[in-house]
Amino acid sequence: MKSLQRYRWPVGYGVSIVFLFLLYQAILPALGRSASAPVIAWLPVATINECLMWAIMALGLNIVVGYAGLLDLGYVAFWAVGGYTAGWLMAYPFNWQWDFHLFSPVPDSAPGTHINFWLVLLVAGVVCAILGLIIGAPTLRLRGDYLALVTLGFGEVITQFFRNSNDIAGVNIANGDSGITSIDPIGTGPLGALNIAPDLLTNSASGNTWKILVLGLLVALCIFVSLRIREGRLGRAWLALREDELAASMMGVPLVRVKLLAYAVGAIFGGIGGVANAAAITTAVSPSGFDFGKSVLVLLMVVLGGMGNVWGVTVGAFLLAWLNGNGLKQIGVQIDTWFGTELAAVLPRYNYMILGLLLVLMMLFRREGLLPEQRTKALLSTPSRTEAEDLGAESLEAEAETKAIVHSDPEADAKIAASAVAVSPALADEPGHDRGHTTKEEGR
Numbered sequence: 001m002k003s004l005q006r007y008r009w010p011v012g013y014g015v016s017i018v019f020l021f022l023l024y025q026a027i028l029p030a031l032g033r034s035a036s037a038p039v040i041a042w043l044p045v046a047t048i049n050e051c052l053m054w055a056i057m058a059l060g061l062n063i064v065v066g067y068a069g070l071l072d073l074g075y076v077a078f079w080a081v082g083g084y085t086a087g088w089l090m091a092y093p094f095n096w097q098w099d100f101h102l103f104s105p106v107p108d109s110a111p112g113t114h115i116n117f118w119l120v121l122l123v124a125g126v127v128c129a130i131l132g133l134i135i136g137a138p139t140l141r142l143r144g145d146y147l148a149l150v151t152l153g154f155g156e157v158i159t160q161f162f163r164n165s166n167d168i169a170g171v172n173i174a175n176g177d178s179g180i181t182s183i184d185p186i187g188t189g190p191l192g193a194l195n196i197a198p199d200l201l202t203n204s205a206s207g208n209t210w211k212i213l214v215l216g217l218l219v220a221l222c223i224f225v226s227l228r229i230r231e232g233r234l235g236r237a238w239l240a241l242r243e244d245e246l247a248a249s250m251m252g253v254p255l256v257r258v259k260l261l262a263y264a265v266g267a268i269f270g271g272i273g274g275v276a277n278a279a280a281i282t283t284a285v286s287p288s289g290f291d292f293g294k295s296v297l298v299l300l301m302v303v304l305g306g307m308g309n310v311w312g313v314t315v316g317a318f319l320l321a322w323l324n325g326n327g328l329k330q331i332g333v334q335i336d337t338w339f340g341t342e343l344a345a346v347l348p349r350y351n352y353m354i355l356g357l358l359l360v361l362m363m364l365f366r367r368e369g370l371l372p373e374q375r376t377k378a379l380l381s382t383p384s385r386t387e388a389e390d391l392g393a394e395s396l397e398a399e400a401e402t403k404a405i406v407h408s409d410p411e412a413d414a415k416i417a418a419s420a421v422a423v424s425p426a427l428a429d430e431p432g433h434d435r436g437h438t439t440k441e442e443g444r
């Protein structure tokens with residue numbers, strides 16, 4: 001029974017991805033427009049793909065924040081590096097003077113560098129892992145707010161670098177604010193050759209539907225890696241580091257190596273998400289897409305879903321990505337239909353205010369998240385030291401009273417009570433007793 005419960009989430013995820021693909025590929029086209037229009041309005045295919053891409057990013061940040069407890073406010077930097085890696089290796093030229101093709105679905109006559117999407121994922125993962133080691137090295141002795149400030153500065157440095165990259169020592173590295181456009185679409189290989197799927201997964205209706213499977217596969221890979229690492233020695237070392245760094249070091253956990261690996265693994269996920277975003281969502285990359293708000297949004301997904309819980313983080317990413325992408329607008333449309341208001345154009349402009357309010361409410365009423373990890377839930381439910389001391393004092397008093405009742409001797413208590421009753425009248429008849437009692441009362 002426990003083995004079946006262990007696989008209920010993976011099976012549920014796989015069934016959901018296959019169902020969404022079949023829904024838009026076969027079921028909705030066979031239905032009338034009156035039946036399919038509400039589904040498409042509330043959950044467009046493009047929004048599903050965006051949710052999957054955000055889930056990759058949230059799973060990567062969960063490695064750093066949820067597992068290792070290292071607050072990272074510049075995670076968008078890895079997303080940017082992954083996106084620009086796709087722009088350099090699978091796009092038409094903006095400044096390159098050579099043509100190179102490697103297993104690319106783009107015709108050989110096309111100018112520029114065109115490498116297969118799956119190979120670019122590997123390259124971006126390696127590049128971002130090295131970058132994660134570079135950012136992790138200066139932060140080994142930092143904690144809390146200082147660590148957050150360093151990672152925040154790192155994210156801004158990367159963004160500004162790409163913004164001013166059109167003239168670095170006379171070389172146009174990333175085309176500045178204009179960015180890199182016309183990134184190659186994802187090829188389907190044998191499936192396209194057999195006419196099962198389109199040859200190129202563009203932003204057409206059919207292409208977006210097949211992207212559900214591609215991005216769903218990438219999310220499944222990230223989930224698998226996250227779960228396997230968490231159950232291993234490295235995952236346990238991360239959890240020990242998160243809960244008490246000093247105790248972890250005293251128990252022999254190599255803090256330097258563990259922290260660097262946390263940044264590296266999280267950066268790999270970020271690089272994969274950047275390539276997926278550039279090739280499957282935007283088909284372009286520019287500095288304007290990597291502002292600080294993106295890092296905050298990914299962090300909010302991790303906190304909302306439940307830090308440290310892979311499935312909670314995935315659910316949080318889907319929920320917030322849907323709200324930010326299409327949900328707020330559609331909720332406004334529905335409210336306008338009911339009450340005749342004009343909120344459809346207003347609500348999306350206040351997305352960060354609404355999401356911030358949601359975060360405040362979560363911190364007040366459910367700080368552990370929607371699907372909390374058991375360790376995190378227990379940690380957040382543990383009283384503070386002052387509360388623990390108060391509770392300890394009360395428990396000691398209650399324990400003493402309980403012991404007194406349990407170990408009491410009724411016969412001895414009866415003898416003591418009888419002796420007190422017999423002695424009290426004798427004391428009352430003595431003059432000194434009355435005078436002393438009166439004196440004390442007058443003194444009071």
